Amino acid sequence: MNVKKLRLGLIGKDVSKSPSGRIHKFILEQMGVACDYENFSITYAELDSVLRRLIGDFDAFNVTIPYKRDVFEYLDGIQGEAIACGAVNTVISPTKQGYNTDGAGFLLMLSTAGFSVKGKSVLVLGAGGSGRSSAVALKNAGARVSMYRRNREELKEVCEQLGVEATIDPEAGGYDLLVNCTGVGMHDTEGRSPVTEKAFAGASAAVDLIYVPKESEFLRLAKEQGLKTLNGASMLFYQGYFADCLFLGREPNEAEAKTLYEKYLQSTTEE
Numbered sequence: 001m002n003v004k005k006l007r008l009g010l011i012g013k014d015v016s017k018s019p020s021g022r023i024h025k026f027i028l029e030q031m032g033v034a035c036d037y038e039n040f041s042i043t044y045a046e047l048d049s050v051l052r053r054l055i056g057d058f059d060a061f062n063v064t065i066p067y068k069r070d071v072f073e074y075l076d077g078i079q080g081e082a083i084a085c086g087a088v089n090t091v092i093s094p095t096k097q098g099y100n101t102d103g104a105g106f107l108l109m110l111s112t113a114g115f116s117v118k119g120k121s122v123l124v125l126g127a128g129g130s131g132r133s134s135a136v137a138l139k140n141a142g143a144r145v146s147m148y149r150r151n152r153e154e155l156k157e158v159c160e161q162l163g164v165e166a167t168i169d170p171e172a173g174g175y176d177l178l179v180n181c182t183g184v185g186m187h188d189t190e191g192r193s194p195v196t197e198k199a200f201a202g203a204s205a206a207v208d209l210i211y212v213p214k215e216s217e218f219l220r221l222a223k224e225q226g227l228k229t230l231n232g233a234s235m236l237f238y239q240g241y242f243a244d245c246l247f248l249g250r251e252p253n254e255a256e257a258k259t260l261y262e263k264y265l266q267s268t269t270e271e
Contacts, residue, residue, distance in 0.1 A: 004033075005033075005034040005035060005036065006028065006033060006034070006035040006036070006059045006060065006247060007035070007036050007057070007058045007059050008024060008035050008036065008037045008038075008058060008059060008060055008061060008062075008247070009037065009038045009039070009040060009054055009058050009061040009062070010037070010038075010039050010040065010061065010062045010063075010064065011040045011042060011047075011050060011051070011054065011061060011062070011063050011064070011067055011071075012039075012040070012041065012042075012063070012064035012065055012066075012067065013041065013042070013043075013064075013065055013066055013067075014041050014187050015039045015040065015041050015064060016039070016041055017187075017212050018039060018064070019236070020037070020039070020062060020236070020240060021037035021038070021039060023236065023237055023240045023264065024037050024240055024243075024244060025037055026260075026263075026264050026267065027237075027240060027241055027244045027260055027264075028244055028247075028248075030260055030263070031244070031248065031250070033248065040054075044070075047067060047070060051071060051074050052074070054091070054093065055074060055091070055093045055096060056093070057093075058093050059092075059093055059094070059247065060090070060091060060092050060093055060243075060246075060247045061090075061091050061093065062089055062090055062091075062240075062243060063088055063089050063090070063091065063129075064089065064129075065128065065129065065130065065183055066128060066129075068087040068088055068089055068100075068128065068129025068130075069086065069087055069088075069128075069129060071088050071091065071098060072088065072098070074096070075088070075091065075096045075097065075098045076095070076096040076097065077096070077097050077098070078097070078098040078099070079097055079098065079099050080099055080100065081099070081100040081101075081102075081103045081104070081133065081136065081137075082098050082099050082100035084136045084162075085100055085102075085103065085129075085132040085133040085135070085136040085162070086132055086161060086162075087100055087102070087128075087129030087130075087132045087133055088100055088129075089101060089102050089129065089133070089239065089243070090243040090246055092246065092247070099243075099246055100129075100133050101239040101240075101242035101243045101246070102129070102130060102133035102134070102137075102235075102239050103133040103134065103136055103137030103140075104137070104238070104239065104242045104252075105235045105236070105237075105238035105239025105240070105241070105242060106133065106134050106137050106138075106209075106235050106238075106239070107137050107141055108234075108235075108238045108254055108257060108258075109207075109230070109232070109234045109235040109238055110207070110230075112234060112258060112261075113230050113234070115177070115205060115207070115228075115230065117138055117141050117142065117143040117177065118141060118142035118143065119142060119143070119144070120143050120144065120176040120177055121143070121144045121146070121174070121175045121176045121177070122138050122143045122144065122145050122146070122175060122176065122177045122178075122179060123146050123147075123148065123167060123170060123175040123177070123178045123179070123199075124138070124145060124146070124147045124148070124164075124179050124181055125147075125148050125170060125178065125179065125180045125181060125182050125194050125195065126147075126148075126149065126180065126181035126182035126183070126194070127147055127148075127149040127154065127155060127158040127159075127181075128181065128182075128183075130181040130183075130209055131147065131149075131181035131182070132158065132162060134179055134181050134209070135147055135162050135164050136162055138179075139162070139163065139164060143177075144165075145162075145164040145165065146164060146165040146166070146167040146175070147159055147162075147164055147165070147166060147167060148166075148167040148168075148170040152166075152168070170194070170195050170199050171195060171196060171198045171199050172198075172199075173198060173199060173200065173201030173202050173203070174201065174202045175202065175203050176202075176203060176204055176205070177203060177204070177205045177206070177207065178195070178199060178200065178203055178205075178206045178207070178222070179206075179207045179208075179209070180193075180194055180206075180207070180208040180209060180210065180216070180218045181209050182194045183210070184218075185208065185210050185213075185216035185217050185218050186210045186212060186213075186216070190213060190216075190217075191217050192217055193216070193217040193218040193220075193221055194218060195218070195221075196221070197221050197224065197225055200221065200222050200225040200227055201225075203222075203225075203227055204227060204228060205222075205227055205228040205229070205230070206218065206219060206222035206227045206228075206229050206230075207229070207230045207231075207232070208229075208230075208231050208232060209231075209232035209235060210231060210232055211231050211232045211233040211236055214231055214233070215229075215231065216231070219231060234261060237257075237260075237261050237264060238257055238261065241256075241257045241260060241261075242257075
């Protein structure tokens with residue numbers, strides 16, 4: 001992709017509170033590239049027209065809940081981790097190629113926060129795009145991964161595809177780490193948790209991909225049980241960094257990503 005002022009966007013059900021535009025503008029500015037970034041909060045009825053516009057008029061765009069699989073039929077191909085997890089969060093419009101940077105961002109978030117997952121038992125709550133990418137990333141990092149979804153038939157299908165275990169009762173406990181990828185706890189479900197305090201029995205840590213609010217009900221319950229907790233704010237930044245590297249055809253560097261995140265946090269606190 002030629003380095004110029006990029007036209008970028010984000011598509012999702014409700015991205016009204018998303019700081020993605022600010023994050024991408026910050027990262028790209030540090031790389032010497034300007035961009036315009038537009039958020040699209042849409043319904044399924046609007047999906048077709050908006051996706052066609054993004055592919056036709058934009059340089060690239062990001063995809064979030066719940067459209068990370070719906071975008072497939074508009075693409076000419078999917079690459080890398082998007083194939084393994086069956087979800088796309090980044091699209092390069094001119095080539096109609098889909099990618100997934102969620103897994104890379106998720107693992108960098110965990111390692112930066114001192115969360116070790118190798119050999120650990122992890123329960124992933126939710127089997128949508130974020131749940132799939134998190135499960136694949138955890139499995140590749142050496143964790144023993146189990147997933148939960150209320151629809152048992154869909155749960156079985158996803159787990160077979162990803163090569164992870166299916167959990168029928170998320171309240172049973174006994175996991176080292178729990179990861180909430182359901183979206184329960186944000187927007188109109190704020191103040192709710194996908195599990196009760198029973199689910200945290202035996203665990204040492206809990207991660208919620210939600211970053212608004214900063215402490216979801218899921219994390220509040222985990223903290224009450226004495227667990228180390230982490231929200232998804234840094235993952236959002238890191239997956240954005242990896243996406244921007246794709247936009248520019250640039251080789252990603254984890255040390256650079258961490259430095260940029262520290263600069264970004266400093267810039268937000270100085271305002």
